[in-house]
Amino acid sequence: MLDVIGRLTTRHAGWVLAAWLVVLAAALVAWPEARPGGYGPLPAGPIGAAGTIVAALVLLAVLRSPSAALAVVLAAVAAHGLSAGLLAGLGLSPAPEVFAYGAAAGAATMLAHRVRERLHAAEPPARAVVTALEQVGAVVATSGAAWMAACAALPLGALPRGALPRGLGPSLALTAAVQMLVVLTLVPAVLAALGGSLAWPGGRRRTGPPSALARLGRAVAARPGAWTAVTAALIVAMGATGPVLVPEPLPFTVMAVAGVLVALVLALVLRSLIAPVYLTTGGLLVAWASGTAAAGPGRQIAVFMFALVMSVSSAVLVLARVRAAARTGSDPRTGSALAVKYAGPSALAALLAAGTLVAGAYDVLSGLCLVAGGAGLALVIVPGLAATLGGRAWWPDTAPGALSPGAAPSPEPVDAGGLAGRR
Known part of the structure; x- marks a missing residue:
């Protein structure tokens, strides 16, 4: 399915972009109440123009491409504009801007970063976009489904009256659906239209000294148990300092139900009973650490x-x-090291973009916890457990690689990086 979408959006990029312009214009014209005072291409809420500019500078730093950063900003603006219009038309509460902007920016960053990697490996621009969408699109769909499932936990929180807007769960679920639509259709078209300019500045990847992430991957693979234990302890310590700074605990019911629902979605998508346990547990630890650093029950839940x-x-x-x-055919430790080296940059770039927006909208410490904790989970705990457990890390699935059933084996070499099996 993703390869079909990729081919359509790259071959007919102009038509896709024109259709999106019509849809966005219609949404904002039909529901003018979705446009708060001073509405423009930048958020008018707590993030503000300054926060968006800082996020754009962060994107420039992590993507190292002005055109790629522009594509990510356009994705965030489109996701926010369309979701705000739809929510206004349906009479639902507006979702916090960080959800539409942050989730779309994070997912689009993963996609744009992967396209640049393929371009630097001398892959033609159109094919680079299709390859990146096949590999990253599955993660976008998985995270969107998990987000929509977790929204069902919001009504269960024992929060003070007025701490959260009424009907926030459906609003966030709709925002997640819009974000997936934007990243899977609009962003590939924008990247295809930008073409080879995404590779500027820079050139074809050359052999050189190992990157910091490559060295980290080798270190984690060499001593996975120690790295995993220490990183998990640091994330727990971050969360434990939150109640000291903000003596308002997160509602346990919301956290528990959200974790169970996310784990169920991951189990269905990954075809695994083991992977959802450590993915969700690690995600809950990071979310707990980030949420407890925010002041106020409503802010805590939103950040969580x-x-x-x-x-x-x-x-x-x-x-x-x-x-x-x-x-x-790679052994577990080699595979873990390669994963940190090749998928780590995209994951870290998405976390940096999301953490910057959280820092601007809510609390700087919350943003730092999201970046540090998310990086620890993705770059240390997950590869560390995979190196330790081997094939048992995604038991009972015995055909590793694809995020969904029925995917064909990929001829792409291991060193090319990327997600599995969507060719």
């Missing part, structure tokens, strides 16, 4: 939900790369 989705999606991206290496 967003951090849960972003940390799990970045971890799934790395795990899928581990499974791809296992499918090509």
Whole structure:
């Protein structure tokens, strides 16, 4: 399915972009109440123009491409504009802007970063977009489904009256659906239209000294148990400092139900009973650490939900790369090292973009916890457990590689990186 979408959006990029312009214009014209005072291409809420500009600068730093950063910003603006219009038309409460902007920016960052990697490997622009969508699109769909499932836990929180807008769960679920639609259709068309400019500045990948993530991957693979235990302890310590700073605990019921629902979605998509346990547990730890650092019950829940989705999606991206290496015959430790080296940059870029928006909208410490905790989960805990458990890391699935059943083996070499099996 993703390969079909990729071919359509790259071959008919102009038509796809024109259709999206019509849809966005119609949404904002039909529901003017979706446009708060001063509405424009930048958020008018707590994130503000300054926060968006800072996020754009972060994107420039992590993507190292002005055109790629522009594509990510356009995705965030489109996701926010369309979701705000639909919510206004349906009479639902507006979702916090960080959800539409942050989730779309994070997912689009993963996609744009992967396209640049393929371009630097001398792949033609149109094919690079299709390959990236086949590999990253599965993670986008998985995280979106997990996000929508977790929204069902919001009504269960024992929160003070007025802490959260009424009907926030359906609003966030609709926002998640819009975000998936934007990233899977609009972003590939924009990237295809930009073409080879995405590779500028830079050139074809050359052999050189190992990157920091490559060295980290080798270190984790060499001593996975120690790295995993220490990183998990640090994330728990981050969460434990939250109640000291903000003596308002997160509602346990919301956290538990959200975790169970996310784990069920991951079990269905990954065809595994083991992987959802450590993915969800790690995501809950990161979300707990991020949420407890925010002041106010409503802010805590918002940060918790967003951090849960972003940390799990970045971890799934790395795990899928581990499974791809296992499918090509790599031993568990080699596969884990390769996953950190090749999928790590995309995961880290998405976390940096999301953490910047959280810092601007809610609390700087919450944003730092999201980036640090999410990076620890995706770059250390997941590859560390995979190196330790081997094929048991995604038991009972015995055909590692694909995120969904029926995917054909990929001829792509292990060193090319990427997700598994969507060719």
